[in-house]
Amino acid sequence: MKKIVLVGKAASGKDHMRKRLMDSGMNYGVSHTTRKPRQGEVDGKDYYYVTEEEFLNLVDQGQMVEYQYFAGWYYGMTIANWKDADVVILNREALDMLDPEYRNECIVIYLDIPIEVREQRMLERNDTQDSHLRRLAADEEQFKDFTNYDIRITNPDF
Numbered sequence: 755m756k757k758i759v760l761v762g763k764a765a766s767g768k769d770h771m772r773k774r775l776m777d778s779g780m781n782y783g784v785s786h787t788t789r790k791p792r793q794g795e796v797d798g799k800d801y802y803y804v805t806e807e808e809f810l811n812l813v814d815q816g817q818m819v820e821y822q823y824f825a826g827w828y829y830g831m832t833i834a835n836w837k838d839a840d841v842v843i844l845n846r847e848a849l850d851m852l853d854p855e856y857r858n859e860c861i862v863i864y865l866d867i868p869i870e871v872r873e874q875r876m877l878e879r880n881d882t883q884d885s886h887l888r889r890l891a892a893d894e895e896q897f898k899d900f901t902n903y904d905i906r907i908t909n910p911d912f
Contacts, residue, residue, distance in 0.1 A: 757783075758841040761849055761903060762865030763893035764886075765875035768843045769800075771865065771912065775841045783839025786812065789827035792879075820844065820851040825892060846896050864903035869894070871910045 758775065760768045776782050786802040788809050797803050804812075809828045812818055821830025824845060831842060836856070844852075849862060869890060876886040 755840070756861045757836075757839060757859050759849065759860045759862045760841065760843045760865065761846065761862055762867065763869075763872060763897055764889045765872040765879070766865035766867040767910070767912065768865060771863070772841055772843055780840035781838060783831060783835045783842035785829055785831045785835070785843070786821075787827055787829045789829075819853075819856055820848040822847045822851065825889065846900055846902070849902055861905065862903040863905045863907060864900065866897075866906050866908050867910050868908075 758780070760771055762768050772782055784798065784800070784802055786804050786809055788804060788806045789801075791797065791800070791803055795801065806828065809821075809830070812830070812832060813821055817832050817834070818830045819833050819836040821828060822845070824847065829845070829848065831844070831848070836842070849857075852860075872893075873886060873890060876889065
């Protein structure tokens with residue numbers, strides 16, 4: 755079975771889709787990050803929250819399938835977590851970094867949800883770690899001309 759990779763802008767529903775897939779028995783590949791947890795997020799379930807030093811040690815040891823610095827924080831997936839996963843969440847840069855052998859293992863689903871819906875979701879979740887306007891602008895730039903997907907979903911309700 756191919757690995758499902760969920761890709762999309764902030765508040766596009768990646769976590770919601772991931773949870774639905776997990777409810778059907780799929781194993782989620784938890785990424786590492788240096789950002790602080792949002793309210794309700796759990797270490798080891800949503801992300802592995804690590805220090806910058808710990809993250810960069812993983813990189814130096816060659817343990818990452820992909821990693822990048824985005825919006826002030828590092829994000830990345832270890833080889834071990836990748837191998838165990840049925841479903842993962844990546845951003846555009848992470849997807850583009852995948853070696854062809856890893857990309858060929860995947861079906862990439864792009865959640866391309868309208869900006870108005872995503873902005874409302876961001877305001878409702880009251881994420882105070884980052885400006886929602888900055889994140890919306892950064893995502894529009896990041897996903898400009900994006901075509902590296904197999905399936906594109908535009909319906910906010912999937």
